[in-house]
Amino acid sequence: MRVAESLNRALHEVLADDSSVRVLGEDLLDPYGGAFKITKGLSSRFPGQVLATPISENGIVGVAGGLALAGGKAIVEIMFSDFVTLAFDQIVNFASKSVSMYGRPLRLPLIVRCPSGGGRGYGPTHSQSLQKHFIGVPGLAVYEVSPFDDHRELFGEMLARGEPCLLFEDKILYTRQIFEDGIADDLFRYDVLPQAGQVTRVYLEDPEQADCVIIAPGGMAHRALAAMRTLLLEREITCLLLVPRRLYPFDVAPLSPLLERTGAVAVAEESTAGGTWGAEVAQQVHSRLWGRLRRPVSLVHSAASVIPAAAHLERDVLVQDTAIVRAVQELLP
């Protein structure tokens, strides 16, 4: 099953299971079913629960916040995650603050889905990975879709959290198959660690045996796997890949034994350079494991650049598997 189908199926189940959940966004109605078809079929099956909206990101997220405030639950689709900047006020100043600024915990079950990332030639305003701008906001959780996850469970976890959640969905993943039965490909296996909020661990034969740990969110999974394959076959370097379901809050402590064993850690993400999620993770790793690291944590991210539309220029800016290979090689000279 492709990731897009898996997300779509999960949303169908969420709406079927709980009539208080509403899905809002632009162009969601059938037969179109959303720009990436993640909401396809929902409006036909649950007409009262799906609301197609005007082009008003700030307004839509505010309406969703109001629904959640009044006792409902809301899932918003931002057509391209780039547009979530228009809803920054509602996310940062209203929804995330409301859960605690009134002096007592307030439940605000709200998910803002953000199709993100480049690789499709959509150009500078339709290709960004804006996760880093939402890291460290009190009362706001940031998730990223991975091909290893049970997406029904993922939506359930976010709604149960009772605070606003952003869900980044790498658009490239939509067309890829989800991984099943613990098998990533012909070389690598995976399992899910309950620690640190369900981190997927991808390994070659024995998770205890690795030369290096790569921490990367779900949109990076295939590039990380390709890098791991190259490193193994060409350099005989074995990597352990950790894919967190939740990027923030993120506590590296439960993963420390795994990181300590290798002493070599790389963090890979598609956000452009500067003030990144990876830098936050690296800081945590350095604080806990300084002295047991062979080298400073290596950061892999896109260039500090707008994301060009032309394929060859876009490729130069965005993280490729070769960048991960290079980073790991530098960790293990």
Place this chain on the structure above:
Amino acid sequence: MQEGLLEKITEDLSDDDLGLLLLIRHFERKLLDLFGQGLVQGTTHTCLGQEYVPVALAPLLGERDFVFSNHRGHGHYLARFRDPYGLLAEILGREGAVCGGVGGSQHILSGRYLSTGIQGESLPVAAGVALHLRDAEPGALALAYVGDGTWGQGAVYEALNMAALWRLPLVVVTENNGIAQTTPTSAQMAGTIGDRARAFGCRFLHVGSRDIGEIRDGLRPLFERTREGAGPLVVEFATHRLGPHSKGDDTRTAEEIRRARDHDWYPREGATVSPRFARMDAEARAFVEVVAGEVLGRPLSAREG
């Protein structure tokens, strides 16, 4: 009815309405006094001169209705809950604070009453609440207070568009006091609020009166229509802010301030003209003193959870 207010207050106003008006007036005055003594943290925005708006609206609202307030919301809160202790404790960070002292003057949640500190932010949220009410609790409405300056925010128009499109039970009350912090409305707004509301197909009413009975009679049927599914209603009160924006930041000329005072519902001479007014005025003043003394004697507030 602009100039006949004194008479109305002394003769027609119920004790309940007059008591509430005076409670808000003396609460706000006391707050500025406490500010002067350095007892109020940060900033606070009083509604001096605008008290009659929430007092007029109070009986038009039921328990199931949501009220969204803004930064100038003490009167909105007191008109809904008549709880000066909780509000003052919130502003002073003392035990019994409505929001544990975390929210302060501008960020208050109590039951179906909520204020946010960002201009225009509450309108889309109020539309979302109205959407929920429309489907889950028909007959209830969401009312959002905004100032004239808030009409500069895009969120207002996104919300009005959706509210009109979906025929939401939303009432937007604009307290147009002619000045946004220090910027006169004439320097920050093109066209009119009425034209903007009508452009979205919203029903609109301009209220020049400060006569509480007249305001209620005029608004009651419009509120009912909104409850029945007629879609959003925008009400604009032409009102006057007597005090500064927050504490000592009044840039208006003496003449402008005098003009605002000329429109004040609180007739200083009324205290001598009407025995009832004089008595209730003194009672409200004394009560607020008691509230302030009691709240100031409380320990500092603690935050839940």
